[in-house]
Amino acid sequence: MADLSNFDVVVFDLDDTLYSELDYVLSGYHFLSELIERLYSKVTYKTFIEALKTKVPDVFSYVIEEHRLPKTLKEHLILAYRYHTPNIKLHEGVILILEQLRSKNIPMYLITDGRGITQRLKISSLEIETFFESIYISEEVGVGKPQPDSFIAIQRLHPDKSIVYVADNPTKDFIAPNQLGWDSIGIININTRVHPLTSDYTQAANIWLDQFKGLTC
Template identity: 45%
Template sequence: MDIKIDFNTVVVFDLDDTLYNELDYLKSAYQSIALSLEPNNWKVLYSKMFSLYRCRFNVFEFVANSYNKEVEDLVDMYRNHDPDIRLFEGVLDVFDAIKSKNGKIGIITDGRSKTQRAKIDSLGILEYLDSIIISEEIGSDKPCIANYKAIENSISGKIYYYVADNLKKDFIAPNSLGWYSVALIDNGMNIHYDSHKYLDDRCLPNELIIDFRDIKII
């Protein structure tokens, strides 16, 4: 798909499972927890934690019972660790192309401020961003229209694009605001993979893409 960019264009992105795979954040957190609890043999614990997750067991409950820890403490370790995550191929090419044509870039993401900002820092994209809207910071989650209006209020523009992945909540508000919405199709590793339930006009984006190589900035 072609996106024509000038100084009146704002391209907004979701974060988790749009710019990188959220599953990689989970794996990074599990490794951090395993290293903390078993520094000399962490890979065995990490392997078990990830296997339990894949089998839909309560990983925090298992670790808490095995190591005499509180679940709340493990959740804090998960949320507050220093993440090791990587952008999808092509993201920086798109960001560079947008900026080269004087376009603006925003982020709308649900989650806790410290966690989401740590992800953005780990991905190395802060310098590209003109606005960051995080649900905890404004007190509302997607699909609330307030999250999208916050972008409009912080970045002036005539044309807004929104690139995201979750059909359940990502596109309802931008569609109602007249933004051009684009869905990144699940690559098989998404945390939320029930998009088949939301293939109605209210939830569907204007366009779907396979990966960032499908976006051409003109």
């Protein structure tokens, strides 16, 4: 267990921290398969899932080839995937923690890598934008993790305050906050995470929890 009320400021990652990124991938494939069926009368969802399970490196090209679709369709499928309104939900315990932090007037921020519209569509679908003082998306701020720019921006707003970053990726998420002297909490979610854990992941964050619901406030 880790009590977030011990900190003056709480900063969250988005993907695979507040919700399952695998759910986003499945939502995108479902959207694309419906689009393809409507426009080309081809049933492709099982092929998308097959490509996902077998870790096909280029899913879109694979589906196009398997179903003899126009090769020029790929770039349109990529854009449709990025800009679809996702069917995703928060991990268990997330909304309770956000509400408790807000009730205790503890400022919250979001730092996430990705494209601006894509990430904001996720945030909008999860209905969490109003919880955060500011949202830092790598494409919008011009730099992503592990670069420290977004972390420094938050620290400048809260000098001499205790700050914790809650995230999932040991490769890049915790480098900047650790260098700045923040506390860090990693979320494992071993069964649904998209990015595999490194062998030395436990060294990346101060604390690791199996699931988000291990947090308290």
